[in-house]
Amino acid sequence: MQLGHLNQIIPQEKDFKVELARYWQPENRFVIVGSVGAITRLIAPIIRGKDLDPAILVLDPGGEHVIPLLGGHSSGAERCALELAAELGGTAVITSSCFYERRLPVDCFGEAWGWRRSGTAESWRNLMKNQARAQPMRVMQNSGDRRWLNATIFPLIDMVEAGSIDFFIGPNHYEGCSWHPPTLWIGVGCERGTSITVLRRGIARSLDEAGLAIEAVAGLATADRKANEPALLALCEENRWLLRTYAAENLATISAPTPSETVFKEMGTASVAEAAALLTVGNKGSLLQTKRVYHASKSEKGAVTIAVAESTIAIAPQRGELHLIGSGPGDPALLSNDCKGALSRCSCWVGYKLYLDLIEPLRQPEQIRFDGELTKERDRCSEALELACQGARVALISSGDSGIYGMAGLALDLWLQRTKRERPKFQVHPGISALQLAAAKVGAPLMHDFCAISLSDWLTPWHVIEKRIKSAATGDFVIALYNPRSKDRDWQLAKTQDVLLKYRRHSTPVALARQLGRENESIKLTTLEALIPEQVDMLTIILIGNSSSYSKDGMMLTPRVYTGTQ
Template sequence: MKGIAIGFSDASKEILKRLKKTEFINEIYIGSSSQIDKKIKDSIECLKPKLILKKKWKELELIIFVGSVGASIRLINSLLSSKDKDPGIIVIDKKGSKIIPLIGAHQSNVQNIAFQICNLFGGEIIETNNSIEENYLNIDSFGYQWGWKRSGDTKDWSKLVIKQANNKEIFCSQSSGNDLWKTSDSGKNITQISEKDNEPNKASFNISIFSNHKNTWHPAMLWIGLGCERNTSKQLIEDSIQKFLATNNLSPLSIAGYATIDIKKDEQAFLKISRENKLPIKFFRAELLSTINVPNPSNIVLNEIGTPSVAEAACILAAGEGAKLLGEKKIFKNIDLSKSKFGAVTIAVARSKNQYYPLTGEIHVVGIGPGDISYLTNDARKALSKCSIWIGYKMYLDLIKPLKRKDQVIIESNLTEERERCEKAIKLSEEGIKVALISSGDAGVYGMAGLLLELIQTMKKELRPSFEIHPGISSMQLAAALGGAPLMNDFCSISLSDKLTPWESIEKRIEGALLGDFVITIFNPQSIERNWQLKRAIKLVLGHRPGNTPVLVGRQVGRKNQSKRFFSLDSIPLEEIDMLSIIIIGNSKTTLVDDIFLTPRGYL
């Protein structure tokens, strides 16, 4: 994203620096009243705001002003042209406590960015758009969150938004793409109609691969199969693709990628088209292509390169299971002898079962802390506000539901379905959707981050989804804070669950921790099925530490029924310990004095 931030005074410096660290802002400035003042203040360039805007306005997607709303409006007033061309505008007060999406809340996805900044700064969003208050779906922008592209005149979309604001019924016909958006609270307010019932154009907007509708969101589901004479011109190939799509009423905005035979890996026109459109190109071996049944095989092609089909077979393979050819393949040749169009190209198109647009997809593994929303970091809140879908164990999702917007979707799963959650997140990110994978505590401590990364490591590097890990407060940290400061010196954590780790390995780790005199935090101490491991672990510890060693047992830490109790090592009530408990066992230096649980660092 091409974005800048402009502060109106020196007081905005810290906010500007924080904005520069986000993915939204490339450059930051402090507005100067002087025409030629180009001084640098704390690494921030000082320039007159009007000069900055005059120079950069047409190339920008986002401008954030830090300061007065009135001053911001006066600066941009003469530069505004149209809703679909102007950059998005956000105004933030100098404390970062008020965030106002001012211009382009739809086209530039400014509203979603404003929510992210709001959560990052711990501020409050001032929403002037009525979609939030009225639980409206932003019908002219929501598709961007689902990996889609939009066609139709901006004025027609604006009329549709006005119609919605006047409480008129909005109809949608969806024949392609992910339909999870319908399960959101906002999506439920849109009336769904079938393709059969969509004549004559009854739908207010469509979600489709076709190009004959007025207002349409286009999921990327079309794979273009290509075969060509060596060194065929890029212009001929591009024109041929456009003609083929137009003939078959298919939208170029629904192209997911290109596919051909692997001997074309150095075909420059193919590579340039793929690069310029930022769409993938898949190459397949002749042996694999020859296994695909196609309606129009060619013996000439078979004799020349070892497969009866390139374009048709390649697009079917690229589209994957459930692929469907659309229209008959067609050969295009240069017939006007144009210098820019030469060679010959074969075009075929297959429709995939699922959309594919990984360019915009992301996975955010979010550690939500031990329970209460107050323990959620601003970084985690920002990630949650960015994602259209939250996936997680139901109990953890319930803890953060108050933060969910009406346009976001929750996918709940059971406790033992960790792998399924990760695989679902990967699949959705490949479709172009931003997904939050929820983990309690810290996602990297017995959380979801490890399993996700294990699965990602098995994928080819160029196919791996974009991901980010957002750490959270571990229950170990909160339990320690409730009791005092038992982790002030070296410590370790050990899980007693032997479902994924052999008990022999767990015992070795306990013995190693005892040998090193570590404070020991015990996770997953005991369940109905695992009722002997804790007893065995305590017995091992008692072999190295005295019975009066202080111990903290925290239960439901960070949640409604939170409790903490102190015991000595030889008096832990084992029958009262369960999977909601966490145990911290002191080392040889740990003390418990007047309910202050402390492992001295050695300062005194």
């Protein structure tokens, strides 16, 4: 299981009922192998309610069917079942009306965007009942990405600025169903050794006074000198918040509403809490609450100063995920189970429009497409990384294998430029490359040493490409040519042919594979001399044999052993 579905396996010698009760928390997910009836009887005595129960998934012994038995929406069992089934090559048996009517699961969709939920189980239950009756939903959104509205939503969403609403998206505390994007930053100043209980109380009271929800907090901001403060570190760990710290000279550049001469003498800046919060949210952000000071009770230590600011964008890289998906040559049937599982997990699909079209049958209504343009690879990588840093689960999709002329390298380069604590999860999921499928279609041309060369000089100068072509020719490599010819690059293939003819026999077999894995797929065998560059385009991959390669009866073969070696 590549996505980390199983963090712990309960050994057979342990009392399963005891272990089940021990881990019976809403944030946990159990995958239990066995019959639905037996497992239902097993968990029935300890079921406590939607807000209190974990996700329970039942898997048959053959791994063919995954059933979300408990916590389908509230604990993410349905989404986990889809991921697990895709990875195992099985089927998720989902019986909820929301899934089969292709309705937006309003009670769980925000999690995949990195948002946190508030509201009672009863209020969410009533909202889902109204949605099932096809009643349009009135929604107010004050923060967070609005592109979730591009989902295939049924029933309709009516976005409003005031009046009665069905659910709310924003930083404010709302008595009802709410999703909270992580846009709030808590500026903190504290005495050394301040008790974590003082810090908790100060934050809770400040947020409550301002009418803000703790679920909307992205992190804490303070001075560098507080970077190792135990209470700050523990609270960030406890809530999965970021901690950002700043040098005193940087904090001193911020014009804070309530500066303090005492703080300046101690810290070298007249403001810590307000300045740190404002510095974090930037020029477009705003201070929602000026500083408040909270002191320790008799059983506590220290004091804390709290200020609250809001960013215009959500920031939660620790919740986000960036999955590099190799979608294969085009046919969804050739997509690996690993890739299918990752796609099922992600709320945002980023890629070139053609590649997204090819895997469109796999997309669920709540999953949003971000269609990009050809040659705009950096833009797509940047957009995908930004979404993941907001807390979203993102699939960045390449054709073939994302690590072979795909998006993985550029995405990783941008990811590595961020500090470790500002990086979302990063994972590459391999796919079937065009050269692999082309080879399979024509026989066995890659049975000896081979190389791949892209003829596109968009990112690599031609003199470097030409040097590689000559080296591959003199080294007697089987050669796979990517991006062989386009309307704007109509001479490189002919030049390559001329170079190779100086080192290879004219009868060297050549395979032309066009539109692999797609409806208009075509495969043609020719020779190096007979190759006509004008009949090749960007949708073609070319395989050129070595000195031992030959073609016969419509097949191409490169023997594994050179003549005379045995």
